[in-house]
Amino acid sequence: MIPNATDLALKMRRLTQWVDSQRQPASLIRRQFHGGSLGNCYVTIDLDRQTPFASSNLNRVYMCGAEPGMSSQGVARLIDLFLTEGVKRFFVWLSPGPDMDLARGWLEQHGLSRIRRTGYPTLCRTGHAPVPFNTDLEVREVSADEIADASDQLGETLWPEYTRCAGRESFFHYMAFDDRRPVAIAALCIFEDIGYLMAAATAESHRKRGAQQALIAKRVERAERSGCSMLVSETLYMIEHSYRNLQRAGFVEAYEKEIYEWNA
Missing domain, CATH: 3.40.630 (Aminopeptidase)
Known part of the structure; x- marks a missing residue:
């Protein structure tokens, strides 16, 4: 609900x-x-x-x-x-x-x-069905050291807000890889009973390969495993692919700021 x-x-x-x-x-x-x-x-x-x-x-x-x-x-x-x-x-x-x-x-x-x-x-998800995704990229959780090593390859895709909280308690960082090359990022933080999906970005050359849907799925799975009763994310209507990806993953709009x- x-x-x-x-x-x-x-x-x-x-x-x-x-x-x-x-x-x-x-x-x-x-x-x-x-x-x-x-x-x-x-x-x-x-x-x-x-x-x-x-x-x-x-x-x-x-x-x-x-x-x-x-x-x-x-x-x-x-x-x-x-x-x-x-x-x-x-x-x-x-x-x-x-x-x-x-x-x-x-x-x-x-x-x-x-x-x-x-x-x-602001969108939220309270259901517990798995998030479907289809990608040929490898998606996994990464450490602060791996994030630092990826900075040259990701360039401007690696947002400062993503790197600053790397390694901190209650933050979980993920990347999508094409072979060994990082091409997309996303983070999850856990606060009270909320799993907050944040800091998602994909290198322009690797968009439309399912990276963000896979990153949503991985973070949803991690948040639910940690006992979160609700997941929340924020976006803009003008970023249509982000809004649609969240809706496909079972997020519904709670309110507009x-x-x-x-x-x-």
């Missing part, structure tokens, strides 16, 4: 905080607010990551609706917080929570506009 969207959103915010602590650079400023005019939002600040795209800009506010304590004044304080740090563009990631229309109104009142180029769905941009 798909969990309540608000309950899942709150758990995903806790997961995001924990994953950030494990895989993001030490230079990332992370702040968690409890109560007051900022409610319980989680904030990250990175002067070096002010790109125009929400997925790659690490200047973010994670909100779950209009939680107790949050107010219109709180949104103004958040803007001042980023401006004081020298940030000229940040994004609010709004997930399900109480009084969503009120939260949307506060954001728009202070000049934030919703990004509608694409959507940002709303992304709002503030630009000085």
Whole structure:
């Protein structure tokens, strides 16, 4: 059964905080607010990551609706917080929570506009049927040493967020190989009762060979073996192959995060 969207959103915010602590650079400023005019939002600040795209800009506010304590004044304080740090563009990631229309109104009142180029769905899987896949690639779990050795061959396919958490407790890393050459990556982390599928990428020259479906299957199997009651992944609607692969593996959409941009 798909969990309540608000309950899942709150758990995903806790997961995001924990994953950030494990895989993001030490230079990332992370702040968690409890109560007051900022409610319980989680904030990250990175002067070096002010790109125009929400997925790659690490200047973010994670909100779950209009939680107790949050107010219109709180949104103004958040803007001042980023401006004081020298940030000229940040994004609010709004997930399900109480009084969503009120939260949307506060954001728009202070000049934030919703990004509608694409959507940002959170998908979950609660069934236990094996995930079918078909590939001629070898897919297996890899160690931190193997990941380091693969860096030259994978190039930009080897995301920094994938390598930083290699070897850490509760993280499991996988690769797909064509003979001995690594061509695709993916990771799993286990948090509370959730198995979180993350950091998937395939070298362009080896796409459409079933690598990602096989990597999903391996991670689902590992998470279920570890006792996870639910598996979760996040993607974008515009990455159609990722969205379809997750659906084929039994993932269903739980909610869509709303992304709002503030630009000085």
